[in-house]
Amino acid sequence: MLPWYVPPTLLAKQLLSAATVAKATGWRLNARWIRDAKPLVETANGATGIGCFGYPPHPVYEVTTMCNLRCAHCHAAAGRRSPGELDTPQAMKVIESLTTVREFRTLVFTGGEPLLRKDIWELTHYARQLGFGVVYATNATLIDEETAARMAKLDVLGAAVSLDSTRPEIHDKIRGVPGAWRKAVKGIINLKKQGLYVQINITANKLNLDEIPQLLKLSDKLGAHVVFLYTFVSSGRGTENKWLSLTPRQFYTLALTAAKTQEEVQSLIIPVAMPWYYALLADKAKLNPQIAKKWVSGCIAARGMFYIKPNGDVWPCAFLPLKAGNLLEKPAAAIWHGQLFNQIKNRENLEEPCRSCPYRDICGGCRARAYISTGRLTAPDPLCPLVSNRSVQEQTRAK
Numbered sequence: 203m204l205p206w207y208v209p210p211t212l213l214a215k216q217l218l219s220a221a222t223v224a225k226a227t228g229w230r231l232n233a234r235w236i237r238d239a240k241p242l243v244e245t246a247n248g249a250t251g252i253g254c255f256g257y258p259p260h261p262v263y264e265v266t267t268m269c270n271l272r273c274a275h276c277h278a279a280a281g282r283r284s285p286g287e288l289d290t291p292q293a294m295k296v297i298e299s300l301t302t303v304r305e306f307r308t309l310v311f312t313g314g315e316p317l318l319r320k321d322i323w324e325l326t327h328y329a330r331q332l333g334f335g336v337v338y339a340t341n342a343t344l345i346d347e348e349t350a351a352r353m354a355k356l357d358v359l360g361a362a363v364s365l366d367s368t369r370p371e372i373h374d375k376i377r378g379v380p381g382a383w384r385k386a387v388k389g390i391i392n393l394k395k396q397g398l399y400v401q402i403n404i405t406a407n408k409l410n411l412d413e414i415p416q417l418l419k420l421s422d423k424l425g426a427h428v429v430f431l432y433t434f435v436s437s438g439r440g441t442e443n444k445w446l447s448l449t450p451r452q453f454y455t456l457a458l459t460a461a462k463t464q465e466e467v468q469s470l471i472i473p474v475a476m477p478w479y480y481a482l483l484a485d486k487a488k489l490n491p492q493i494a495k496k497w498v499s500g501c502i503a504a505r506g507m508f509y510i511k512p513n514g515d516v517w518p519c520a521f522l523p524l525k526a527g528n529l530l531e532k533p534a535a536a537i538w539h540g541q542l543f544n545q546i547k548n549r550e551n552l553e554e555p556c557r558s559c560p561y562r563d564i565c566g567g568c569r570a571r572a573y574i575s576t577g578r579l580t581a582p583d584p585l586c587p588l589v590s591n592r593s594v595q596e597q598t599r600a601k
Contacts, residue, residue, distance in 0.1 A: 203307060206246070206335075215251045215497040216243070216246055216249050219252035220470070222494065222498060223483060226483040226484075227461050232468045245335060245427075247260075252472070254474050255506065258507065259305050261509075261534070262310040262520065263312065265293065266284075266512055267282065267287070271378055271379050277439075290325070298332065299529045299533050303535050307333070309329050310338070312338075336358050337361065337362060338353070340389075341363070341382065341386060342389025342393070350398065353393075354397070360399025361389075361399070362403050362430065363386060363390050364403045366407075368413055368417050368420050372410055373386070376407070376409060394425045400425055401428045403430045404421070405433075405434060407446035411456070414459055418460075418469070421469055428469060431476075433474065435571055450585050456473075457473065475568050475570065478567070478583070478586045500561075503518040503546055503570060504519070504544075504545075504547055505546070521571075524573070526542040551580050552580050567583030567586055571585060
């Protein structure tokens, strides 16, 4: 497996990504990023630019559906262990298969709650032996000082931690268990004590929309290097809680809020399932879309996301429930370069107005939301403000 610095153009694209955010929002590389440059660069291992779900490409392995919380928006509808969950040797086979894709260098273990899987340390050690940088996506309620220390000893890069409110009662309501907020914050503190990379995941919805700026600032205060600002997608348990979803106007206002708040925080804000945010950035930075597309990705379904279910099935995105193959039956490279992934990668397949949009290659529309809404992979994103006749710049001025 190639190290993070090969080829050097990868680091150049990562720096161009940061420069784009800086030019568009006023954000600046700061002491936190300079101090933690090594783990940050290693976490972005092999990244080709910036987009939805952060720096693509990378595989995400949902190792279990077991979870100690009952989140209202959980795309995995996690709780109990799924009957098809792979055992340790099978899970190792899945991880080994990922080495067939040259671009994959960082592996995210998610769930459910990955720390509930008894062999998570064994799987982590195996992934590290193969050369993967490892990150956990966790609710952090189980990360006490001992667990954080064990993560550091195993050379885990860090964790993406869910935090949905500045108010404990709102976070706990969304997460379905009292005390979840307090334990999550304590988990973040324990990770920081070990010098690990910390990412905070926020899911914007009707319960917390009014406090998103404050929540972004709290995440920054807690020391998050990156904040994933998820936008609610009605999948998994989310289909039972569609009332949490924002309106198109609220989604657009959220994008402007994220861009405005970016100047005020050290954390890098990455909107998820809102790929037209990257068109907004390119427009504000006055970048030629045909040039910016070389390091700005927008939607990364099948282009940078390789989502693995507990039974080894592969989806193009965590929110896009289409099986592209199973890693016990087919190597990862065959799926990565297979028919479904190639279909999604090719944005010339998109329907109008996406096909003719000047920002098509740095946005692409949320493929998951388009598919969930219409049943068509090539349909336009129903919440994209670019679908209207006005440009991003015109919409921004109007606001």
